Amino acid sequence: MKTEVNTGRVVTRFGAELLVENTEDNPDIPHVRCTAKRKFDTIVCGDYITWHHNEHGNASVDDLLPRTNALTRPGYRGRPRTIAANIDQLVIVNSWLPETSWDLVDRYLIAANQLNAEAIIVMNKSDLAEAHATEADWQAMKNYEEIGYPVLQLNAHTGEGIEQLKQMMDDKTSIFSGRSGVGKSSIANRILPTSDIAVGIISDSGEGKHTTTTADLYRLENKGYLIDSPGVRDYALGDISTQELADGYIEFAQYQNNCRFHNCTHDHEPRCAVRTAVENNEISKERYLRYLDALHTLKENSNS
Ligand SMILES: Nc1nc2c(ncn2[C@@H]2O[C@H](COP(=O)(O)OP(=O)(O)OP(=O)(O)O)[C@@H](O)[C@H]2O)c(=O)[nH]1
Ligand SMILES: [Mg+2]
Ligand SMILES: [Zn+2]
Numbered sequence: 001m002k003t004e005v006n007t008g009r010v011v012t013r014f015g016a017e018l019l020v021e022n023t024e025d026n027p028d029i030p031h032v033r034c035t036a037k038r039k040f041d042t043i044v045c046g047d048y049i050t051w052h053h054n055e056h057g058n059a060s061v062d063d064l065l066p067r068t069n070a071l072t073r074p075g076y077r078g079r080p081r082t083i084a085a086n087i088d089q090l091v092i093v094n095s096w097l098p099e100t101s102w103d104l105v106d107r108y109l110i111a112a113n114q115l116n117a118e119a120i121i122v123m124n125k126s127d128l129a130e131a132h133a134t135e136a137d138w139q140a141m142k143n144y145e146e147i148g149y150p151v152l153q154l155n156a157h158t159g160e161g162i163e164q165l166k167q168m169m170d171d172k173t174s175i176f177s178g179r180s181g182v183g184k185s186s187i188a189n190r191i192l193p194t195s196d197i198a199v200g201i202i203s204d205s206g207e208g209k210h211t212t213t214t215a216d217l218y219r220l221e222n223k224g225y226l227i228d229s230p231g232v233r234d235y236a237l238g239d240i241s242t243q244e245l246a247d248g249y250i251e252f253a254q255y256q257n258n259c260r261f262h263n264c265t266h267d268h269e270p271r272c273a274v275r276t277a278v279e280n281n282e283i284s285k286e287r288y289l290r291y292l293d294a295l296h297t298l299k300e301n302s303n304s
Contacts, residue, residue: 093178096132098206110248156186180231181208
């Protein structure tokens with residue numbers, strides 16, 4: 001048999017079997033099922049691989065190609081579990097019900113910074129704003145915009161805001177992340193006209209039911225990719241340094257060189273330029289307080 005090497009991108013995996021998009025030019029088959037040996041257990045949705053047809057009429061994985069980055073989540077016993085790889089953009093999906101945790105949004109923004117990925121903040125279910133939005137919520141959203149993040153209001157049922165989001169996903173691999181029940185799969189269905197991804201219900205209290213259980217990759221018309229991922233209860237930060245944490249608060253950057261101590265954590269240190277900026281209302285106090293909470297959690301975890 002002639003040795004052949006094909007390239008592909010992992011759509012999803014079930015155990016040792018991968019569904020792979022054939023990324024060869026003009027492929028005769030658009031998707032292949034590949035079996036992966038144990039050493040390829042680390043391959044996830046979004047990975048690029050090489051593969052070949054084997055003598056049994058199946059296909060097998062030859063190699064995992066280098067990644068630009070990978071998104072992880074704390075899994076069993078807090079061990080990091082990789083969710084998806086080669087991500088250009090994190091789409092942080094929120095809704096009015098289930099309500100938004102701005103803490104969680106901050107942590108995703110820190111993760112995006114670590115991944116060297118762009119971030120978009122989406123507020124879905126605009127029809128529920130009137131009943132559930134508070135002044136503090138609108139203020140938080142305005143603040144994210146002021147520090148440079150795009151904030152989009154969406155309604156997956158009416159299609160409001162979908163076109164704008166779609167355009168921002170051109171030529172990129174974007175992953176939809178957020179709590180269960182916020183409408184990630186509903187938005188994905190709007191963006192992908194031919195898809196029919198299962199959508200769940202939410203309980204009266206607003207909790208989602210974890211309808212999506214695996215990260216799956218979809219190709220967009222405009223060469224981009226969308227990864228729909230399972231909802232989270234929470235998103236804990238992995239093993240990052242206090243400097244990496246502060247780097248995730250991008251509005252601190254223009255001040256932190258003026259702190260008296262070069263290793264200032266912007267907490268209790270004297271002559272901290274970040275704290276002064278908070279006192280002068282140049283940095284949002286709410287964001288700063290969330291930063292301090294995250295900093296103290298990080299320090300507690302590193303001491304235990
Ligand atoms: N009112 C309203 N409901 C919406 C909107 N978008 C989605 N929903 C509903 O929200 C519920 C959850 O939607 P899903 O798309 O399954 O949410 P998900 O984020 O994918 O949830 P998981 O897969 O569990 O993480 C469904 O009942 C949707 O119909 C919206 O714009 N407005
Ligand atoms: Mg879903
Ligand atoms: Zn400082």
